[in-house]
Amino acid sequence: MSFLLHGLLYGAVVGSVLLTVTAWAVWFERKFSARMQSRLGPTIVGPVGLLQPIADALKLMQKETIFPDNADRFLFRAAPPFMVVFSLATAAVVPFGPDMIAADLDIGVLYILALAGLMLFPVWIGGWASNNKFALLAAMRGIAQGVSYELPLVLSALVPVVLAGSMSLSVIVSFQAEHGWFIVWPPGPGLIAFGIFFVASLAETNRIPFDIPEAESELVAGVTTEYTGMKFGFFYLAEYLHTLVSAAVAAALFFGGWHGPWVSGLHWFVLKTLVLFVSIFWIRWTLVRFRADQLMRLCWKWLVPISLVVLMAAAVAVQLGEGR
């Protein structure tokens, strides 16, 4: 098959599967969080509320699009689709199974981190174009947070790269399949790097406790205050997609991806992603959010130094390993 056809086909499959999975991930989160809050969650639409995402999508689609006065129309329209596109594009290099990867790039990790950085733009564009002080404040906070937390994200994502010797995600997963998951071996750097990667991903995807860009109680709806209908739906979808893909990437980088005890394959990958996703939203529904400056302090004073140390430790471990 030609390279282009392979890419298109895989891209279409991965994209559609991921979008569907995200929609039902929303359902899962709603049910799970409802049980944590002593209530029932969606129950009416479909058995156990399974058709709720469809109902939500239909609802969002039929809502009126409102353009605020003096809003920058082009930018206002441009922001949501870019969010979704960048989130989906991140999934192109994630190895779902031994040979299931849409684009086996040599620079897989770099590509993911670059896209994570690019995702700040739609947030900022949306906030600016809304012509709304709350949205502007939220966008400013979002940029500050996103840019700051990119550092620990990059540094901790580099630990598996250093340990495996390659930036390609499929190589990293194969390495873990042979030598043991990075979270347990070598002992130390992998676990701490995972912790930092997890926290930085929470911050990059604007999840509580780092959701000041969308702080409902202070800034109404943050960046998405003026967005209605499917535009808002896109932001929402993109956030979920980004969370899911972050969980998938963490599973691939630190937990050995599709590798598992008896039969390796897609099911292990899905299980690991699911566990990480559950812990992400479990944290979300439990904790209150950080204030902007406390968040920055956490990043610059704690996460960046620790991730630097961990990276050096990983490099030392590799040197010692080569000596063996």
Added chain:
Amino acid sequence: MGYVLDSLRSMGVTMRNLFRAPTTVEFPKVKRPRSDRYRASFALLHDEHGEELCIGCLACERICPSAIITVVQAPKRESAVTGKKRGWCADLTLDLNACIYCELCVQVCPTDAIIMVRTPEQPAFEREGLFLSMAKLYENEKLLEPSWGTGTKLLEMQDPKRGAEEAPKKPAPAAVQPTPADASGSTSEGSA
């Protein structure tokens, strides 16, 4: 690092609640029981001989703080049961839109004619549906479950002489002297 431990502790609480039975129910299918005294809507009653209890005395109309009851009196005539002349009510309307459910109309009714009902959720699709006509009020007598409170029972419950013979004689509590530093307590001048 303290954050991590605190977060884990909080997450433990949430996890515990995950395994508790949910408190909410799927409402229209499952209804929760209301107390005996629950106040939801109104009904006008007939007595045991089938005669209307309402004598058109206007007590409920006058007591209502929201002024939602409108009573039109009918001329006095004899009752078919007792043979004595009594008042009648030509029309009694109650605007449930503006009712504050204070139960005062029930309390003042001398004949226990108007009562509240404890069947909850009496919704309507239009405002007019909540404007209870006399026919609707008499219909509620048959359709909906009455609440505990009636005029007689409420007055009996609030009677100052109730239970006085059982209660041992207790001296009036000593008046508490507020200290000068306090700007509180109750001070009153004048007389009733």
Added chain:
Amino acid sequence: MSVELTAQRRADPYLDLEDYDPEADLMVLNVGPQHPSTHGVFRMKLYLDGEVIVKAVPYVGYLHRGVEKLCEKLTYTQVTPIVDKNDYVSPMMNEQAINMAFEDLLGVEVPRRARWLRTVLAELQRIASHLLWLGTFTLDLGGAIGGGSTLFLYCFRERELVLDIFEELTGCRFHYNTHTIGGNRHDITPGWAKMVHEAISVIEARTHEYEAMVTRNGIYADRTRGIGVIDAGLAMELGLTGPALRGSGVDHDLRRDAPYHAYDEVEVRVQTEAAGDCMARALVRIREMRESVRIVREMVDGVPEGPICGHRPIKLATQTKIKAGQAYACLESPRGELGTFVIAGGGSGTACPYRLKIRPPSLHALAAVPYIMPGHMVSDAVAILGSLDPILGEADR
């Protein structure tokens, strides 16, 4: 931005902003009447330098319903259900405050059973109000979709137990109209005390869970420690009462210092904290909740026998005519000193009060806003407002 100017602003918050550095760009953010966390329709105009608040101006009056004027046309017996809706979160307190003032004017003695029952109901209402406060405060800090809402729903789940108790007693879960001049209108049912015991045991047990999620949580502590410090002098000058005052270290509680109802027969341990910040107020309220649980547990079984009303019950709207006189009665509501001042009509007596004035504790709490907000950030503004526990229904009436 200079720190000294913030201190100056703290001393006189209504200082004109013209003498502020004209080079700096101040953004005016209107935390408007419609906002997810303004505890009612409250408007705050924040002058921001980046994220730091330089000046905060509160605007009240969006929920003004003319209750006091309305009460001039209502008879004494009709006022109670209307005034119920002032502090709509703790209606028992409103009813009790009003009826205490009327009882003073009439010289009616409230029977012991009624006083006892009023005390129990007041403490139960305090538990319910503080639970609501805790839920909404965490909601402010954590977001409607997220950790805040979890605790909010837990608190409301417990609050439902208290509301069920009230429903069993009065028939209404909210806005009961269960007090009247001279006592109460509804007496307790046979299984009521048992219901109360069960409910407060659950509440007491769950308070430990809340503490794990709230006061012992590092993120929460970061958001509330050192934020919105009201020192004792400022609190007393503003007329602040209740947990806000006790959170600043002032040991004052009307239940102990000027007992009413049956508080002279039970010990009330007043909770204070010295810090004066949001965390202190939160701790005071949680401890007060536990204290109320203890008081209810002590009192609910020993309700003395006797009538529940010392004055003839309402049969006619105009039956209670009060001649000239004025009275002020106050009680300790979950927000502070809720007082009612009533001037009776003159002459041979009127059925309606001449003037009814309610002293709402929330209004005095909101008066603290311009003093304590400057220097903090926007996120803190919401936290501070939540910790003062304003209820706009009573602030605006």
